[in-house]
Amino acid sequence: MTTKTGGGQVPAGYDPSRFPAFAVTVDVVILTMSGGRLHVLLVRRGVAPYKGMWAIPGGFKRPTETLGEAAKRELAQETGVDSASLLTQFGAYGDPGRDPRMNVVTVAYLAVIREVGAVVAGTDAAEAALIPVSEALNEQIELAFDHAQIVRDAVERVRADLDLTGIATAFVGPTFTLAELRTVYEAVWGVQLDGANFRRSVVTVDGWVIPTGRRARPGAPGGKPAELYRAGRMWKYSSPIRRSQPNERRKADS
Amino acid sequence: MTTKTGGGQVPAGYDPSRFPAFAVTVDVVILTMSGGRLHVLLVRRGVAPYKGMWAIPGGFKRPTETLGEAAKRELAQETGVDSASLLTQFGAYGDPGRDPRMNVVTVAYLAVIREVGAVVAGTDAAEAALIPVSEALNEQIELAFDHAQIVRDAVERVRADLDLTGIATAFVGPTFTLAELRTVYEAVWGVQLDGANFRRSVVTVDGWVIPTGRRARPGAPGGKPAELYRAGRMWKYSSPIRRSQPNERRKADS
DNA sequence: AGGGTAACAGTCGTGACGACCAAAACCGGA
DNA sequence: TCCGGTTTTGGTCGTCACGACTGTTACCCT
Numbered sequence: 001m002t003t004k005t006g007g008g009q010v011p012a013g014y015d016p017s018r019f020p021a022f023a024v025t026v027d028v029v030i031l032t033m034s035g036g037r038l039h040v041l042l043v044r045r046g047v048a049p050y051k052g053m054w055a056i057p058g059g060f061k062r063p064t065e066t067l068g069e070a071a072k073r074e075l076a077q078e079t080g081v082d083s084a085s086l087l088t089q090f091g092a093y094g095d096p097g098r099d100p101r102m103n104v105v106t107v108a109y110l111a112v113i114r115e116v117g118a119v120v121a122g123t124d125a126a127e128a129a130l131i132p133v134s135e136a137l138n139e140q141i142e143l144a145f146d147h148a149q150i151v152r153d154a155v156e157r158v159r160a161d162l163d164l165t166g167i168a169t170a171f172v173g174p175t176f177t178l179a180e181l182r183t184v185y186e187a188v189w190g191v192q193l194d195g196a197n198f199r200r201s202v203v204t205v206d207g208w209v210i211p212t213g214r215r216a217r218p219g220a221p222g223g224k225p226a227e228l229y230r231a232g233r234m235w236k237y238s239s240p241i242r243r244s245q246p247n248e249r250r251k252a253d254s
Numbered sequence: 255m256t257t258k259t260g261g262g263q264v265p266a267g268y269d270p271s272r273f274p275a276f277a278v279t280v281d282v283v284i285l286t287m288s289g290g291r292l293h294v295l296l297v298r299r300g301v302a303p304y305k306g307m308w309a310i311p312g313g314f315k316r317p318t319e320t321l322g323e324a325a326k327r328e329l330a331q332e333t334g335v336d337s338a339s340l341l342t343q344f345g346a347y348g349d350p351g352r353d354p355r356m357n358v359v360t361v362a363y364l365a366v367i368r369e370v371g372a373v374v375a376g377t378d379a380a381e382a383a384l385i386p387v388s389e390a391l392n393e394q395i396e397l398a399f400d401h402a403q404i405v406r407d408a409v410e411r412v413r414a415d416l417d418l419t420g421i422a423t424a425f426v427g428p429t430f431t432l433a434e435l436r437t438v439y440e441a442v443w444g445v446q447l448d449g450a451n452f453r454r455s456v457v458t459v460d461g462w463v464i465p466t467g468r469r470a471r472p473g474a475p476g477g478k479p480a481e482l483y484r485a486g487r488m489w490k491y492s493s494p495i496r497r498s499q500p501n502e503r504r505k506a507d508s
Numbered sequence: 509a510g511g512g513t514a515a516c517a518g519t520c521g522t523g524a525c526g527a528c529c530a531a532a533a534c535c536g537g538a
Numbered sequence: 539t540c541c542g543g544t545t546t547t548g549g550t551c552g553t554c555a556c557g558a559c560t561g562t563t564a565c566c567c568t
Contacts, residue, residue, distance in 0.1 A: 020317050021275040024348065024359050063274050063357045067348040092346040092361045094278065094321040103317045105278045105359065107346045160418070179546080197526060199547070222535025223545025244525090433515075451557060453516070476566025477514025498556090 022094075025106040026070040027058030027147070028087075029154035030079060032113050033171045037132050038187050040151055041078065042143070044127040049100050050144030054131070056151065058106065071109035078128070079113060086112045086170040090157040091150070098146050110154045112170040155188075162188055163243040166208065166235030177216050177226035178202060178209075189243055201241055207234040276348075279360040280324040281312030281401070282341075283408035284333060286367050287425045291386050292441050294405055295332065296397075298381040303354050304398030308385070310405065312360065325363035332382070333367060340366045340424040344411040345404070352400050364408045366424040409442075416442055417497040420462065420489030431470050431480035432456060432463075443497055455495055461488040 030041035042054040057078040061070045067089065076082040087109055094105035133155055135141060137148065161167045168184040169176075182198045185191070202209055209229040216226045284295035296308040311332040315324045321343065330336040341363055348359035387409055389395060391402065415421045422438040423430075436452045439445070456463055463483040470480045 019277045019314050019356075022278040022315070022317075022359075023273045024276040024278070060273050061276070061348060061359070063276075064350055066350065067346060067359070089346060092321060092343060094315060094361070096318055096320065102273075105276075105315070105321070105361070107348070107359070164414070164418075177546090194526070194528090195545085196528090196547070196549085201525080218534055218545070220535080221544050222533090223543085224533040224547070226546055242525095431515085448557070448559090449514080450516070450518090450559090455556080472514070472565055474566080475513050476564090477512085478516070478564040478566095480515055 020103065023099075023102055023104045024061045025058050025104055026061050026067060026074055026109060027056050027106050027150060028071055028074050028078070028109045028111050029056050029151055030075065030111045030113060031133075031154065031158060031171075032130065033115050033184060033187060034130055036183050036187055037134070038155070039130040040133050040136050040154075042129060042131050042136065042141075043078070044129075045144055053144040054136075054141055054147075055144040056147050057128075061107075067107050068109075071107075071111070075109075075111050081111075081113055085114075086110075086167065088157070088161070091153050093146055093150060095146065106150075108150050108154065110157055112158065112167060114171060114173050159188055159243075163239050163241060165237070166231065166239055168239075168241075169209075169231040169235045175212060175214075175228045175230050177228060179226055181209075181229075185241055191243075193241075198241065205234065205238070205240040207232040208238075208240055274357065277353075277356055277358045278315045279312050279358055280315050280321060280328055280363060281310050281360050281404060282325055282328050282332070282363045282365050283310050283405055284329065284365045284367060285387075285408065285412060285425075286384065287369050287438060287441060288384055290437050290441055291388070292409070293384040294387050294390050294408075296383060296385050296390065296395075297332070298383075299398055307398040308390070308395055308401075309398040310401050311382075315361075321361050322363075325361075325365070329363075329365050335365075335367050339368075340364075340421065342411070342415070345407050347400055347404060349400065360404075362404050362408065364411055366412065366421060368425060368427050413442055413497075417493050417495060419491070420485065420493055422493075422495075423463075423485040423489045429466060429468075429482045429484050431482060433480055435463075435483075439495055445497075447495075452495065459488065459492070459494040461486040462492075462494055 032039050032041070041057070043057050045051055045053055045055050057074055059070070059074050059077075061067060065073070068087065071087055071089070072082070075087065088111075089107060090110050091108045092105060093108060094103075096103070098104065098106075131141065133151065136143065137152060137155075142148075143151065158167065162185060168181055168188075171184045172180050178199050179195065181202070182193055182195065185198075186193055208231075210232050212228045212230055214228045216228050218225050286293050286295070295311065297311050299305055299307055299309050311328055313324070313328050313331075315321060319327070322341065325341055325343070326336070329341065342365075343361060344364050345362045346359060347362060348357075350357070352358065352360075385395065387405065390397065391406060391409075396402075397405065412421065416439060422435055422442075425438045426434050432453050433449065435456070436447055436449065439452075440447055462485075464486045466482045466484055468482045470482050472479050
């Protein structure tokens with residue numbers, strides 16, 4: 001903040017009430033994996049403007065709380081999740097007219113939660129749903145306000161974070177198989193990864209995933225039961241998997 | 255933004271005036287290279303609070319402008335630079351009490367400009383100076399408000415951007431030698447890069463730097479004159495140089 | 509003219525990574 | 539119980555990126 005040091009306006013000891021008033025809100029883009037696809041939690045607006053349209057959850061920031069606390073509160077209200085399940089601020093939006101009623105600046109947060117069937121439990125009357133991001137962004141669904149842009153930015157952020165932090169572990173449960181973890185990368189990046197190579201990259205990094213003794217029950221088609229891992233302490237510092245360039249050069253055409 | 259969909263408060267058709275009022279400001283962390291070191295532009299506050307302390311430039315957002323426009327305006331006011339010399343939003347800060355006078359939420363921008371001696375020209379009476387970030391953050395200088403944290407975050411952001419975009423070219427002039435460009439990486443990352451390897455990495459990437467025919471005049475100690483390059487179009491998509499792990503293994507100690 | 513310095517060119521060895529193959533371990537059905 | 543299908547897991551191999559290092563070119567200054 002700070003007052004202009006020079007520049008003329010608001011010189012010395014200005015009146016604290018002589019500034020444009022804004023409403024400050026916090027919006028949370030809640031992402032999760034479901035059925036191998038990336039989903040975003042949207043709620044249907046019950047009031048004007050944009051009544052009946054889908055939007056991301058959010059609300060006013062209170063003067064007594066920090067931005068992060070406000071985001072945490074909104075997340076808990078909407079999903080019941082109150083753990084520190086990864087809440088990252090990724091942008092602020094304040095275009096004039098983005099809210100037709102008044103001047104609103106919103107600070108956007110990205111929340112990653114693991115697949116939960118009871119996500120909508122925390123919400124009351126208003127409709128809420130997990131929508132695949134591919135549908136939410138492909139003009140199939142028109143989002144309220146500038147929320148389409150906000151969701152786009154959130155997805156871009158998680159894509160970037162995926163190869164420089166271990167944010168992928170936030171998508172899966174406290175214990176997971178390597179195949180589960182792999183689907184996170186594949187869904188978010190839209191690529192196909194080799195299971196064996198993925199395993200090697202992840203396991204060789206010390207302190208990233210820790211094998212529990214147990215094994216997961218194979219699914220319907222059978223297969224060798226996979227070992228269950230839990231996230232190590234290195235997950236927030238580095239990523240074992242790096243997104244390669246589009247890397248066109250399949251040897252297939254030979 | 256959006257009103258809470260449920261949750262009780264502010265139900266249907268609420269009064270637009272029933273929300274906590276905030277002041278919204280935009281602060282700009284202006285970084286540049288000077289003498290092989292990373293510098294930040296600070297201004298000395300002329301009014302209370304924190305009168306006489308150093309702070310980063312900033313000011314109120316106007317309801318008729320976007321956040322980016324406000325940042326651009328502040329940057330121009332402070333430096334005279336009005337070109338699109340890289341202006342990136344990187345954070346919002348709204349802790350209660352961060353401004354003792356009122357509720358202020360600030361949106362922080364990072365601006366990278368090339369070394370200019372006349373940076374302070376745009377400013378009037380108020381004192382302004384380029385301070386090495388190492389001094390500005392090492393408790394040598396106490397910054398006003400939470401500006402120390404904001405500068406720390408800005409530096410962290412530019413460090414990260416350096417190996418996934420070509421932000422380094424924003425530090426140098428429209429035409430530059432590879433050694434110049436290399437000092438940017440070395441100063442921001444605090445590492446030492448081999449000139450020959452750096453050259454290979456940068457030049458082999460197609461469309462990143464484009465050789466002009468001309469050559470730079472060698473400095474005082476002589477040496478072969480370096481070729482002058484200009485930034486290609488790929489600079490905003492990828493980086494030819496990646497920051498390796500701390501990578502301890504210098505053979506120097508032998 | 510010669511020493512110093514910096515840009516530029518090339519070599520070499522290590523290691524990371526993707527493509528690929530094969531064994532192990534489980535499923536379901538015949 | 540045997541067998542094909544499926545998934546995990548372990549291993550090999552070739553390519554290539556990259557750091558370390560050496561040598562050459564072209565300018566400075568004295």
